[in-house]
Amino acid sequence: MHARIVTRVIDSPVGPLHAGVAEPESADTEPGLCLLEFATRPRINQEKHDLERLLNCRLESQGDYETNTPATDLLDETQRQLGEYFASKRTSFDLPLCLPGTAHQQKVWHALTDIPYGTTISYDELAKRVGSSPRAVGGANGANRVPIVVPCHRVIAASGALQGFGGGLDNKRRLLELEGALEPELFPAH
Numbered sequence: 001m002h003a004r005i006v007t008r009v010i011d012s013p014v015g016p017l018h019a020g021v022a023e024p025e026s027a028d029t030e031p032g033l034c035l036l037e038f039a040t041r042p043r044i045n046q047e048k049h050d051l052e053r054l055l056n057c058r059l060e061s062q063g064d065y066e067t068n069t070p071a072t073d074l075l076d077e078t079q080r081q082l083g084e085y086f087a088s089k090r091t092s093f094d095l096p097l098c099l100p101g102t103a104h105q106q107k108v109w110h111a112l113t114d115i116p117y118g119t120t121i122s123y124d125e126l127a128k129r130v131g132s133s134p135r136a137v138g139g140a141n142g143a144n145r146v147p148i149v150v151p152c153h154r155v156i157a158a159s160g161a162l163q164g165f166g167g168g169l170d171n172k173r174r175l176l177e178l179e180g181a182l183e184p185e186l187f188p189a190h
Contacts, residue, residue, distance in 0.1 A: 022098040032098025038167035054100040091117035108140035
């Protein structure tokens with residue numbers, strides 16, 4: 001059982017990210033990152049509502065809660081590790097996660113964390129790895145509430161085309177370029 005979800009907006013090179021840490025009611029259990037979503041994602045408010053329902057708790061924004069708690073410490077650590085990632089000094093994350101979802105979603109999300117930094121795989125390949133269909137793994141990717149940490153941006157179409165990223169295809173491209181998985185565009189569409 002969780003007491004609340006402590007949230008903060010973290011600035012990043014791909015725009016503001018809404019971070020949330022599920023704080024357990026018991027001090028015996030550690031908090032877990034449950035949200036790290038692009039502010040521009042159209043479904044972000046629905047995701048927040050879903051988290052409150054799935055974890056049976058409420059979301060609290062920065063300023064509405066006390067600081068220096070295990071949950072705020074984890075937000076600080078998330079922000080620190082993201083800074084290292086965007087500075088190309090970190091290739092993986094070491095953060096406790098709280099990812100409520102179906103058994104299939106959990107399996108896909110776990111498989112995403114096995115995709116090495118700087119590489120991509122196709123939806124077909126991911127489906128083979130988890131014994132599912134490309135459409136089903138695409139749905140699980142779309143339900144991932146902690147992109148970047150659970151790197152769904154590393155999954156692309158079999159043709160090599162970028163598709164299906166809740167943070168927008170421009171951000172998917174930027175993350176893959178940062179990781180060296182794509183050559184930078186010479187003439188971006190901006």
